[in-house]
Amino acid sequence: MIGFFDSGFGGLIVLKGVRKKLPDYSYIYLGDNDRAPYGSRCKEEIFWYTAEGVEELFRRGAKLVVLACNTSSAVALRRLQREWLPETYPDKKVLGIFCPTVEYLADLKVRNVGIFATEATVSSEAYIREIGKVSLETLVVQQACPLLVPLIESGKLDRLEITVKNYADGLLSKNKKIEAVILGCTHYATIENIFRRHIPESIKIISQEDVVAKSLENYLARHEEVESMLKRGGDCEFLTTGNSAHI
Ligand code: DGL
Numbered sequence: 001m002i003g004f005f006d007s008g009f010g011g012l013i014v015l016k017g018v019r020k021k022l023p024d025y026s027y028i029y030l031g032d033n034d035r036a037p038y039g040s041r042c043k044e045e046i047f048w049y050t051a052e053g054v055e056e057l058f059r060r061g062a063k064l065v066v067l068a069c070n071t072s073s074a075v076a077l078r079r080l081q082r083e084w085l086p087e088t089y090p091d092k093k094v095l096g097i098f099c100p101t102v103e104y105l106a107d108l109k110v111r112n113v114g115i116f117a118t119e120a121t122v123s124s125e126a127y128i129r130e131i132g133k134v135s136l137e138t139l140v141v142q143q144a145c146p147l148l149v150p151l152i153e154s155g156k157l158d159r160l161e162i163t164v165k166n167y168a169d170g171l172l173s174k175n176k177k178i179e180a181v182i183l184g185c186t187h188y189a190t191i192e193n194i195f196r197r198h199i200p201e202s203i204k205i206i207s208q209e210d211v212v213a214k215s216l217e218n219y220l221a222r223h224e225e226v227e228s229m230l231k232r233g234g235d236c237e238f239l240t241t242g243n244s245a246h247i
Pocket of ligand 1: 007010036038040069118186
């Protein structure tokens with residue numbers, strides 16, 4: 001099985017994109033809705049909550065887990081891959097969603113980029129670092145959007161329009177030459193239409209729905225040893241740490 005982990009609902013959009021492209025595999029999704037949002041938590045909490053989520057997915061049969069969460073990818077991925085995985089689960093894999101996003105961006109050859117993300121992702125500066133590795137000339141400005149995940153998770157959708165507008169105005173005022181923006185939190189991809197209303201048409205919006213699917217397909221083609229372990233069947237199981245009656 002391929003596991004998907006997010007702090008809540010956001011990763012569902014990534015899973016949707018992956019299932020559309022790779023419909024034959026079996027999938028399992030875990031949203032840590034009970035402890036979302038991760039974006040305002042400290043690094044240590046984000047690391048251990050992510051490790052617990054990944055471990056649960058391994059326990060239920062996942063051989064490969066995609067962190068469909070920028071915050072977990074920014075704060076926990078490296079440590080999971082370098083320290084935790086080799087010691088505890090040497091035969092399993094964990095992938096993040098930064099590399100696919102940054103590779104996609106690099107192909108666009110833009111020089112001025114804006115990032116919308118959680119506070120933890122913004123302060124990790126992971127996007128600035130990763131983009132810097134592929135393109136030294138790209139100027140990156142960031143906008144933390146701490147109100148968005150709580151609004152999306154609690155279903156308070158009427159307040160999203162004005163909140164997104166304020167964040168979009170904030171980001172665009174930091175660099176008037178922005179050519180592309182990354183929705184650097186999977187929750188934001190679920191409201192891409194609202195972002196589109198407040199960002200000029202000339203600016204490309206990069207959402208991770210399709211970006212991750214393409215990159216995972218590529219990864220599996222290059223890693224036969226992982227691909228051959230994966231269960232097929234096209235089924236998908238959804239798990240939450242929250243109260244499923246409220247979801
Ligand atoms: N979907 C997570 C991300 O991509 C949201 C993090 C949060 O829970 O604040 O960063």
